[in-house]
Amino acid sequence: MNDSAISINDVALDYPRKKKGVGLLREFITGRFKKVPRKDRWFRALNGINLDIKKGEVVGIMGPNGSGKSTLLRVIAGIYAPDEGSVEVEGRITLLAGIGTGFNQDLTGRENIKLTGSIFGFDSKSISDMEEGIIDFSGIREFIDDPIRTYSAGMRARLGFAIISNLEPDILLLDEVMSVGDHEFRKKSRARIDELVQGDATVVIVSHSKSILKSMCDKVYGLHNGEIVTDGEPESAFEFYESEKE
Amino acid sequence: MGVSENKVLRRDGKLPFLSAPVKIMQNLYNYRQLLKHFIGRDLKVRYHNSILGYGWSVLEPLALTVTFYILFAILSDSEDPYRPLTILLGILAWSLFAKTFSNGTTCIQRNSSLIQRVYFPREIFLFSKSGYNMLHFILSLFVIIPLLIHYGLMPTQQILLLPIALIMILMLGTGLALFTSILQTKARDVEHIVTIGLRISFYLSPVFYPLEMITGGRIPEQYAEAYLIANPMATYITMIRSAFTGAPLDIPTMNLVITFATTIAIFWMGSIYFMRKERKAVKFI
Structure with a gap:
């Protein structure tokens, strides 16, 4: 069992x-x-x-x-x-489906990483530990401190996948x-x-x-x-x- | 984190009945981190441009206060020594209630993309809005300081009425939203009904006029009592005013007891309703 x-x-x-x-x-x-x-x-x-x-x-x-x-x-x-x-x-459990929505448009990419992490039940420390890896994987480091609303659809999808797939x-x-x-x-x-x-x-x-x-x-x-x-x-x-x- | 553990409880455990509010409080405690993040997110969005953001958020109550002050100076002959303070506190207290209620009503539907992605107790959405509105109220309260100095008002023991009134307002607004947030998923015009209802009760509550204008002998006493029972906000707004002016609270004890009891009952029943219907309601969003 x-x-x-x-x-x-x-x-x-x-x-x-x-x-x-x-x-x-x-x-x-x-x-x-x-x-x-x-x-x-x-x-x-x-x-x-x-x-x-x-x-x-x-x-x-x-x-x-x-x-x-x-x-x-x-x-x-x-x-x-x-x-x-x-x-x-x-x-x-993590469900990965039609990525990218669920972001807050007015927060920056970095803030959204923190928010998504806490939604999936991680505490602040483990989120900080994962943050760099997520940013690297997403490949959008230069935009990570801009609000999500300035992102293209592709950038949002990249960030979304990077976060979810790094939650292990x-x-x-x-x-x-x-x-x-x-x-x-x-x-x-x-x-x-x-x-x-x-x-x-x-x-x-x-x-x-x-x-x-x-x-x-x-x-x-x-x-x-x-x-x-x-x-x-x-x-x-x-x-x-x-x-x-x- | 008790994510999956909680899930099992929620699905296989019996649906709570009388213990519903307790269960909700437990969930809020277990997910306090997330609650904090949601509240922080709303505050950040609101005050992003720190000084300006704060300025905008208190501009509306201030502008309304000036408007009603001028209107009343023309229309009414009532003698209220603290009139601007009375109006401003009324507006701030009312918007705490109105925002808690109306934000709560739509929050389940608005967060559909998140709800369909990950499970956590859905009451978090509602209570994070309540928490956010509470903090926003407290921050807005700083604008009354110049008025308090102007009138030379010092805090007395009456200030203890403030926390009681705030908790009651939050319970009332959240309690009502526990019903309407579920109903909103099934019928999309519930939010419009709430908006209209709030607008009407704005005028029927002592927001921009003191309570005495209604209960102060213009209508028979039994109607005045009925009014106080039917409109809990009348009591809570008046409590907040007394807290700052130091004036004695001119509401019969019996009425206070009934008002508190009604508010607690609404919150309790709302909790039961929400916990029972929530799992079905999310299928509609």
């Missing part, structure tokens, strides 16, 4: 169909204040998920758009609480993050991810790319309509994914 980093037991999660909420005024004017049955307002985004991921394992998750891949990562990261079942996680999590969740910045930085970030994958960290990767998953993962699961449909054998997940595309 104790060699599990992540164990997911019979997890189900409901998700609202109308994500962006409603307007009370609009509802009032259009007179649609009627009670909508629960099954019309919610759909089951994840259903009967069972996964046991060992420490140090690298697991891929593959599936068509809308199959619940990102939602699953968020459940593991604790962002969404499951409606049924339980998730047990051992260690510090026990569990790293990657959501389609292999395409940041220019060619050179992309190579650098790919190398960094390889390094993390080969290290002690437990890694869960969500991707559409067969080549990435094939080269990195011990196991790959296929996800379809919120259910896991393959047994973890990479080849069967790829087969399932190919058949889904047709």
Whole structure:
């Protein structure tokens, strides 16, 4: 039991169909204040998920758009609480997804490093220890004391990746993050991810790319309509994914 | 840091009911570092250009005070020896409440990109806004010093009313925001309702006039009592004024007890509501 980093037991999660909420005024004017049955307002985004991921394992998750891949990562990261079942996680988790937002525009790059570090639960001292490494890796040292709002999109992405990837999590969740910045930085970030994958960290990767998953993962699961449909054998997940595309 | 440990508690533990405020306080304590960073971030953004930033932030209450002072000199014949002080303290106290309430209302929705990226107790957003507004209030308070010197007012024991009133205002504003921040995720016009509600109660509260103008015999006594119960801010603003002028607090003890109890109840119920609904609400942002 104790060699599990992540164990997911019979997890189900409901998700609202109308994500962006409603307007009370609009509802009032259009007179649609009627009670909508629960099954019309919610759909089951994840259903009967069972996964046991060992420490140090690298697991891929593959599936068509809308199959619940990102939602699953968020459940593991604790962002969404499951409606049924339980998730047990051992260690510090970092979710890396669509990098760069979450920065404060008016603070400098350096201040944002501190802020992001404390958001992920690091104390001031360990943040200071990591700071130089992050700045070096980002390659934007000359702009690090300028406010983020003066940064280009590429610079923000570089800084975002540099911070997250230097936090050295026990569990790293990657959501389609292999395409940041220019060619050179992309190579650098790919190398960094390889390094993390080969290290002690437990890694869960969500991707559409067969080549990435094939080269990195011990196991790959296929996800379809919120259910896991393959047994973890990479080849069967790829087969399932190919058949889904047709 | 108890990041993952806390997460397990939050997910598998029973949802708190009566212990909700205690649980919130524990979370705030465990994440005090982050709380400090969020408050520091807001202060830094606000006062970035130190002197000028501070100047701008007190310019609005000062300008409003001058406006209401002139208006009152023309419109009213009431004798208030400390009129500019009365108005200024009213405006500062009111904006502490209004900012805490309205910033709190939108803070869950505004931070959606962060919430979808990393887990930590979401009440941190709310309470960091409350903490920031509190510090901002204290910093703004320095502008009354020239007035205190001008009137020769020395602190008396009445100054003890100040911390009590401040805590109560924060509890009231945050308590209401514990409800509205959740509702805001589901219905995007809650913030507009809050804005309108605050604007109306601005005029209905003794912000730019003393409480005596309402309770001082112009309306029957039972209405005056009902007014004090319905509007906790009337009491708290008056307490803050007494704290500085040294005047005795002219509010019946029974009314004070009821007002404090209502505020604590709102905060308590808000905590329960927030802790129960928060995990569902974040799916809407």
